[in-house]
Amino acid sequence: MMRTAGLTKTFEGGVEAVKGVDISVEAGEIVGFLGPNGAGKSTTMRMLTTLLRPTSGTATVAGHDLLGDPREVRRRIGYVSQGGGVNLMAPLADDLELQGMLYGLSRPAARSRYHEVLARLDLAGLEERVGGALSGGQRRRFDIAFALLHDPRLLFLDEPTTGLDPQSRANLWEHIRSLRDEHGVTIFLTTHYLDEADALCDRLLIIDDGRIVAEGTPAQLKGGRTLDEAFLDITGRSLREEAGV
Numbered sequence: 001m002m003r004t005a006g007l008t009k010t011f012e013g014g015v016e017a018v019k020g021v022d023i024s025v026e027a028g029e030i031v032g033f034l035g036p037n038g039a040g041k042s043t044t045m046r047m048l049t050t051l052l053r054p055t056s057g058t059a060t061v062a063g064h065d066l067l068g069d070p071r072e073v074r075r076r077i078g079y080v081s082q083g084g085g086v087n088l089m090a091p092l093a094d095d096l097e098l099q100g101m102l103y104g105l106s107r108p109a110a111r112s113r114y115h116e117v118l119a120r121l122d123l124a125g126l127e128e129r130v131g132g133a134l135s136g137g138q139r140r141r142f143d144i145a146f147a148l149l150h151d152p153r154l155l156f157l158d159e160p161t162t163g164l165d166p167q168s169r170a171n172l173w174e175h176i177r178s179l180r181d182e183h184g185v186t187i188f189l190t191t192h193y194l195d196e197a198d199a200l201c202d203r204l205l206i207i208d209d210g211r212i213v214a215e216g217t218p219a220q221l222k223g224g225r226t227l228d229e230a231f232l233d234i235t236g237r238s239l240r241e242e243a244g245v
């Protein structure tokens with residue numbers, strides 16, 4: 001479903017955010033992408049979703065070449081950015097319909113498609129509300145609903161549960177699992193919550209300082225430790241933001 005080789009990104013000014021990353025994700029997997037602050041997760045995610053051009057390296061994403069065929073990649077993937085972006089002031093139904101039509105659906109087809117997606121995410125009936133009148137968990141599920149309108153086979157989620165209470169996080173995990181189990185969507189997500197990575201992901205990749213430093217199932221990486229302990233053993237204990245400053 002996704003394969004990269006030697007992907008790098010050097011920003012203007014010389015920051016080497018990603019230093020040669022090889023990632024493979026099989027169809028039907030839920031893969032977690034972990035790493036300390038500034039490790040290169042969002043930069044990698046933005047390259048894989050065509051938002052940022054790699055400095056070097058190659059990648060095939062959802063069956064298409066990332067650099068040669070980014071439009072086809074975009075057609076086949078969904079992306080939910082950190083923080084999301086539902087309209088807080090206008091009824092969500094209007095934006096859902098508009099987005100469906102931007103994907104080339106007729107108005108009736110766009111409506112029927114979003115009703116189907118909202119039902120999947122337990123959001124039916126809430127689309128007449130403005131985003132500001134939803135709970136944090138409902139808002140995150142709407143972010144995902146927007147990303148699913150064009151029926152992508154591969155979904156990228158950047159820190160999907162940040163800021164949610166434990167109930168809403170657990171509920172979102174259920175929805176993410178059912179997207180995979182019942183609808184066959186492959187999922188690649190970043191998170192700082194190691195309990196989440198442990199509970200939700202089939203396989204984990206750990207990136208540190210722009211390089212993949214560990215990879216395996218949660219059980220393999222833990223090797224008898226908690227995932228927090230394993231993560232600190234692998235990536236060290238120094239504070240990255242302070243080192244960065």
Ligand SMILES: Nc1ncnc2c1ncn2[C@@H]1O[C@H](COP(=O)(O)OP(=O)(O)OP(=O)(O)O)[C@@H](O)[C@H]1O
Nearest residue numbers: 011015017035036037038039040041042043044244
């Ligand atoms: N547009 C940019 N220009 C210059 N440097 C950047 C830019 N975007 C990110 N960086 C740098 O690239 C490195 C990787 O950042 P990135 O946001 O990918 O990390 P991250 O793993 O997503 O971190 P976090 O967990 O804090 O979200 C950091 O050193 C960051 O400061």
